[in-house]
Amino acid sequence: MEPSKAIYDVVIIGGGLAGLSAAIHLRKHEFEVMLIEKNEYPKHKVCGEYISNEVLPYLDFLGVDVFHLGAKNITKFELSSSKNTLVKSILPMGGFGISRYTLDNSLFKKAKELGVVVVQDVVTNVEFSNDSFEIETKLNQRANSKIVIGAYGKRSSLDVKLNRNFIKNKSPYLAVKTHVKGQFPEDLVALHNFEGGYCGVSKVEDDRINLCYITDLEAFKNFKDLEEFQQKVIFKNLFLKSIFESTNPVFETPLTISQISFDSKSPIEKHILMCGDSAGMIHPLCGNGMSMAIRSAQIASDLIIDYLHMKIASRELLEKSYKTAWNNAFSSRLKIGHVVASVFRNNRLADMSIGILKTIPSLIPAIIKRTHGRPMLVK
Numbered sequence: 392m393e394p395s396k397a398i399y400d401v402v403i404i405g406g407g408l409a410g411l412s413a414a415i416h417l418r419k420h421e422f423e424v425m426l427i428e429k430n431e432y433p434k435h436k437v438c439g440e441y442i443s444n445e446v447l448p449y450l451d452f453l454g455v456d457v458f459h460l461g462a463k464n465i466t467k468f469e470l471s472s473s474k475n476t477l478v479k480s481i482l483p484m485g486g487f488g489i490s491r492y493t494l495d496n497s498l499f500k501k502a503k504e505l506g507v508v509v510v511q512d513v514v515t516n517v518e519f520s521n522d523s524f525e526i527e528t529k530l531n532q533r534a535n536s537k538i539v540i541g542a543y544g545k546r547s548s549l550d551v552k553l554n555r556n557f558i559k560n561k562s563p564y565l566a567v568k569t570h571v572k573g574q575f576p577e578d579l580v581a582l583h584n585f586e587g588g589y590c591g592v593s594k595v596e597d598d599r600i601n602l603c604y605i606t607d608l609e610a611f612k613n614f615k616d617l618e619e620f621q622q623k624v625i626f627k628n629l630f631l632k633s634i635f636e637s638t639n640p641v642f643e644t645p646l647t648i649s650q651i652s653f654d655s656k657s658p659i660e661k662h663i664l665m666c667g668d669s670a671g672m673i674h675p676l677c678g679n680g681m682s683m684a685i686r687s688a689q690i691a692s693d694l695i696i697d698y699l700h701m702k703i704a705s706r707e708l709l710e711k712s713y714k715t716a717w718n719n720a721f722s723s724r725l726k727i728g729h730v731v732a733s734v735f736r737n738n739r740l741a742d743m744s745i746g747i748l749k750t751i752p753s754l755i756p757a758i759i760k761r762t763h764g765r766p767m768l769v770k
């Protein structure tokens with residue numbers, strides 16, 4: 392980071408999908424943008440890696456062609472209960488499968504190519520005074536900016552520093568992801584339930600199959616390791632047993648994360664515009680978190696451009712407009728996502744619901760539509 396007191400137009404904390412999308416968008420409008428990311432690119436992330444097609448027009452504007460990177464076009468959906476009842480549906484808008492390793496890295500390269508200043512460090516504090524920000528990092532670097540975007544994901548020590556409410560609550564989930572190779576249809580995303588969780592299965596580039604499951608930490612604690620948990624709990628779902636047993640792992644060991652919570656957050660915190668999971672996280676069961684991250688970056692960037700061009704008269708108005716736009720875009724899908732997730736958290740209810748969906752399969756695309764957005768058109 393520069394030792395000088397240069398003021399960036401925008402500093403972005405976190406270079407996942409939200410941060411990188413905003414960085415490219417703002418740089419395309421010739422603003423001076425710094426992005427601070429704690430990890431090196433490329434990197435695998437725990438994620439189901441199925442993205443709704445709603446992001447395609449915007450990714451095109453950002454300059455990323457996912458199918459050129461090997462993404463798989465996904466049009467079909469399957470859902471099974473822990474008792475092995477299977478329902479099938481088409482996906483109303485469809486989506487694609489691509490690894491975060493490839494997608495985030497391609498956005499990172501685009502951002503660098505356009506002149507975004509990318510710094511590898513951890514942001515430890517943000518102070519706002521005299522209408523500007525000072526950002527501090529773990530390596531004792533400092534930067535100043537007119538705007539800060541918080542795009543640092545679902546949970547960070549920065550949330551503690553900013554004294555955000557949700558950080559005080561427990562986060563009771565564990566998620567595991569691996570890539571395997573074997574037979575699986577390219578155009579299908581499947582969600583197979585097991586007692587205490589579910590596992591998503593879909594293909595990504597390079598003929599890999601993503602297996603990503605999320606479970607209650609409590610359910611997992613009774614077993615000595617992942618292997619035992621898989622054998623004794625996950626394999627009771629025979630679709631999962633067959634997929635796990637007929638494929639070969641690509642990763643030496645699966646990636647795991649805990650501390651996942653879906654509590655509501657505020658899209659503005661101490662004048663920082665929060666994007667992606669930092670602003671609010673939809674349950675992964677809905678397969679819409681990545682689209683929401685990218686869409687929130689688009690909304691924030693459009694408003695920041697207007698503010699920096701003085702088409703929005705004050706910071707207060709910028710923050711109010713972002714909050715309203717964020718709520719309009721996401722409140723309803725978050726609410727429906729919460730309902731869907733609580734039904735699926737209860738095994739009996741989940742089995743019953745899947746039974747109902749088997750009788751009335753047309754309900755599936757209707758529910759999916761309500762947890763997804765429309766194609767992201769570009770201004």
Ligand SMILES: Cc1cc2nc3c(=O)[nH]c(=O)nc-3n(C[C@H](O)[C@H](O)[C@H](O)COP(=O)(O)OP(=O)(O)OC[C@H]3O[C@@H](n4cnc5c(N)ncnc54)[C@H](O)[C@@H]3O)c2cc1C
Pocket residue numbers: 404405406407408409410427428429430437438439440441442443512513514515542543544545546547548549566567591603604605651666667668669672675678679680681682684
């Ligand atoms: C188990 C699981 C499965 C999922 N499956 C899907 C799916 O199939 N489809 C879908 O659409 N969504 C899915 N999601 C949701 C999706 O992964 C997220 O919504 C998405 O990654 C959010 O992007 P983001 O940019 O907000 O955050 P992230 O991608 O998490 O990026 C945040 C970045 O900030 C960096 N960072 C954090 N703290 C700091 C700091 N203090 N300083 C600097 N950098 C920092 C991190 O290193 C990280 O790179 C899933 C989520 C989980 C947990």
